[in-house]
Amino acid sequence: MKITVYGTMTCAYCFALKDWLSERGVKFEYHFIDVDYKKAKEMFEVSGGQTAVPFSTIEHDGELEKIVGFDRAKFNKILKEHGK
Amino acid sequence: MANKRVDVVIVGAGPTGLTAALYLARDGFAVTVLEQLVVGGQVATTNRIENYPGFAEGVSGLALAADFRTQAEKFGAKIKSAGAIDIQPSQDGFVVVTDDGELTARAVLVATGSTPKLTGIPGEKKFIGRGVSTCATCDGAFYKNQRVAVVGGANAAVQETLHLVNMVAHVDLVVRSELKASRVLLDQLDKLIQSGQVTLYQGFTPIEVVGGEKVSALKIKNNVRKTEKTLKIDGLFVFIGRLPNTGWLRAVELDVDGFVIVNNDLETSVPGIFAGGDVRSGSVKQIAAAVGDGAAAALSIRDYLSKC
Ligand SMILES: Cc1cc2nc3c(=O)[nH]c(=O)nc-3n(C[C@H](O)[C@H](O)[C@H](O)COP(=O)(O)OP(=O)(O)OC[C@H]3O[C@@H](n4cnc5c(N)ncnc54)[C@H](O)[C@@H]3O)c2cc1C
Numbered sequence: 001m002k003i004t005v006y007g008t009m010t011c012a013y014c015f016a017l018k019d020w021l022s023e024r025g026v027k028f029e030y031h032f033i034d035v036d037y038k039k040a041k042e043m044f045e046v047s048g049g050q051t052a053v054p055f056s057t058i059e060h061d062g063e064l065e066k067i068v069g070f071d072r073a074k075f076n077k078i079l080k081e082h083g084k
Numbered sequence: 085m086a087n088k089r090v091d092v093v094i095v096g097a098g099p100t101g102l103t104a105a106l107y108l109a110r111d112g113f114a115v116t117v118l119e120q121l122v123v124g125g126q127v128a129t130t131n132r133i134e135n136y137p138g139f140a141e142g143v144s145g146l147a148l149a150a151d152f153r154t155q156a157e158k159f160g161a162k163i164k165s166a167g168a169i170d171i172q173p174s175q176d177g178f179v180v181v182t183d184d185g186e187l188t189a190r191a192v193l194v195a196t197g198s199t200p201k202l203t204g205i206p207g208e209k210k211f212i213g214r215g216v217s218t219c220a221t222c223d224g225a226f227y228k229n230q231r232v233a234v235v236g237g238a239n240a241a242v243q244e245t246l247h248l249v250n251m252v253a254h255v256d257l258v259v260r261s262e263l264k265a266s267r268v269l270l271d272q273l274d275k276l277i278q279s280g281q282v283t284l285y286q287g288f289t290p291i292e293v294v295g296g297e298k299v300s301a302l303k304i305k306n307n308v309r310k311t312e313k314t315l316k317i318d319g320l321f322v323f324i325g326r327l328p329n330t331g332w333l334r335a336v337e338l339d340v341d342g343f344v345i346v347n348n349d350l351e352t353s354v355p356g357i358f359a360g361g362d363v364r365s366g367s368v369k370q371i372a373a374a375v376g377d378g379a380a381a382a383l384s385i386r387d388y389l390s391k392c
Contacts, residue, residue: 008222008225010131010146010221010222010224010225011129011219011221011222011223012122012124012128012129012145012146012149012221012222013121013122013129013219013222014222015122015146016121016122016123016128020165023165033225034225049214049297049298050213050214051213051214051215051217051223051226051227051298051319052212052213052214052217052222052223052226053222053223068213069213070121070122072120072165072167072183073183
């Protein structure tokens with residue numbers, strides 16, 4: 001399972017998600033798209049033009065799940081399925 | 085979360101909840117604060133705060149939220165990442181049911197604050213997260229050198245307009261009736277209107293968000309002449325007021341708008357359940373007032389616990 005989170009330096013929801021994943025010992029990549037233009041472009045392409053952060057992708061079992069916002073319920077469901 | 089017993093459960097870790105937590109934990113009570121989203125509440129999502137006493141130069145919302153948290157935790161308050169879904173009476177107080185287990189407490193403080201109201205106009209819902217936002221601090225960076233509109237006429241709308249102009253090319257500010265912001269904000273806004281960075285549409289009502297893949301325009305209507313105008317924009321920010329976070333709360337009496345009714349001690353219709361800050365009926369929705377409510381509620385809870 002690979003988790004990628006896109007956020008900005010000023011987004012409290014992004015930091016909350018980051019803390020929440022870290023507290024659970026979940027590994028993830030985090031990109032500040034306000035300073036990393038390449039990653040901003042990548043997020044735009046993967047999300048199909050999303051303009052809100054945090055935006056996360058979870059690659060698991062050959063699928064790519066996309067989560068908009070700090071959606072604990074969705075994250076919990078996927079993490080539970082993977083025994084986290 | 086296993087069923088844990090504490091003296092006080094505080095629902096919501098905004099300025100109200102974190103102040104009450106600091107007071108009660110410092111008094112030696114076992115306190116757990118439940119937070120379903122962001123510790124610091126609305127403060128954490130505000131760019132800059134200039135009217136909270138003690139910070140003469142102003143303070144960033146994220147920094148103030150972090151300090152509120154540190155100070156509460158320093159005295160032993162515990163913060164849990166969970167959302168409350170019910171409060172039920174029990175033999176020795178209350179059971180607070182969350183989306184991650186239950187907690188038993190002798191008293192409960194509801195400090196769940198409020199969430200942004202939306203206009204409800206066609207197109208708005210479709211473009212949320214794709215051009216429509218309620219958080220300039222979070223999403224403003226997406227509109228670098230682009231045109232945005234802000235809808236709303238109170239402090240939050242003007243404050244966020246002042247923040248957005250630092251990033252975007254231009255802001256159309258759409259105000260349905262009157263501008264009701266503080267003098268200092270209005271003076272700064274005036275300067276931006278003079279310089280052409282902001283165009284004010286006062287007496288206009290937004291009627292539709294237009295776009296294909298993403299937002300391309302906002303249609304507005306003049307309230308008197310009934311004429312329509314189309315503003316070419318890339319993003320829309322909505323700041324038209326707040327709704328109470330009480331959808332989950334069945335245990336206590338609410339007013340017609342859903343805010344919690346309290347007495348002078350900030351006690352609700354159920355003895356032992358208290359409420360304060362943005363979520364209570366009649367609050368002024370300011371950080372200093374929320375902090376005041378947090379302190380007042382903590383003292384009332386201390387009194388309540390000493391009697392039972
Ligand atoms: C853009 C903006 C700018 C602002 N600027 C200023 C300013 O300059 N000066 C000023 O004084 N005020 C300002 N305010 C208002 C101020 O932020 C609020 O009045 C204050 O934060 C209210 O505090 P609170 O603790 O009552 O509620 P909130 O800050 O709303 O906190 C409530 C917390 O409870 C959580 N919660 C909700 N339901 C549940 C549940 N069921 N379970 C667990 N947790 C839950 C929420 O996630 C939230 O974190 C601003 C607000 C906004 C939106």
